Amino acid sequence: MGLDHTSLTTLAVLGDEQRRRMFDFIRQERHPVTREEVAASLGISRKLAAFHLDKLVTAGLLRSHYQSPVGMIHKVGRRPKVYEPMAQAIAVSIPERHYEMLADVLxxxxxxxxxxxxxxxxxxxxxxERGETLGSAGREQVRPGLLGAEQELSLAADTLEKFGYEPERAAPTLLRLRNCPFHPLAAKAPELVCAVNQAFLAGYLHGLGSDKTTAVLAPRPDACCVELRADGVAQGSSGPGTACGR
Known part of the structure; x- marks a missing residue:
């Protein structure tokens, strides 16, 4: 799975050293700053600072508005443009991780x-239950009617790609998940994390209306511990009480 557009944009924008230094400076100031302050901190022209600052705003890393800077007495006329970080945290991971989903469940x-x-x-x-809700929403959205085994895996692949699982159709009846969205937490507590992961995927399949596909524990190095099989092999994946075999 590739990074989403927002992540790619963030990486590209912060890949420039001057923009990265600007972003660090503004975050450290803890208050809105002007173009002039940014330019002075980096030793560049105001025009060049404005160019890079606008790139950071477009990428969603900064927000801009007009106000008197901290410690400056406002004079008649338009207030200067100032910049400050967006409130949300920035997290870019390769491969993609979703620790917040696991934390929310726990x-x-x-x-x-x-x-x-x-x-x-x-x-x-x-x-x-979280997986079941996701599966039900997916079924409602596509309204697939009676699903065949291969259709179930195709729908699952489309959904799980968005969660960073990096699905790989290894065979018509086998969907392997090349990435664990919860690694390295899964390596620290495999029994718990893998069991939660399997329960989530089993719930998703149930919500999707699947009666041909199961979420099976099949640990492989550097991959997700669960794979989806539509070959009639069920290894304790019918409900939320499944234990992890790792």
Whole structure:
């Protein structure tokens, strides 16, 4: 799977040394700064600073508006243009990772854990339900009717590519996932993370309406621990309580 357009744009813009230094300077200032301040910090012209700053704004890394800079008394006339970082964090990873999805599942599991239920079991149930919701939404969007095994895998590949799994159609009835979106966390706690991953994918298939494809634990080096099989092989992937075999 390739990086999405936003990630590629971010990489390209910050690949320029001057723009990267500008971005670092503005973040460190902790208040909106003018083009003149940026130009002075880098020892370049105001015109060149403005060019690079506009690139950073277009890429969504900075926002600009007009106000009096910190410590400056406003004079009659238009306020100067100032720049400050966007509020959201910037995360670009190759290959793609989705730690926030795993963290969200674990947090909800802790908050919703019922009496007599372990935190691990709660996490598996939450992951399964998240996957089920995703699968149901996908089915509703494409309205595929009765799905064949190969259609199920094709739909799964399109969806899982967006989550960084890097799906590979190894055979008509086998979808391998070349990337683990939760690595290296999976390497630190494989039993938990792989079980959550499998529960999520099993829930997705159930929500999709699949009755021919299963999410099977099949650990391989440098790849996701789960693969989707439509060959009738089911290894404990029918529900959220599945244990990880790693």
């Amino acid at each position: 947090i909800e599991a802790v908050l919703t854990e019922g009496g007599g239920e372990s935190a691990r079991d709660a996490a598996l149930h939450v992951a399964y």
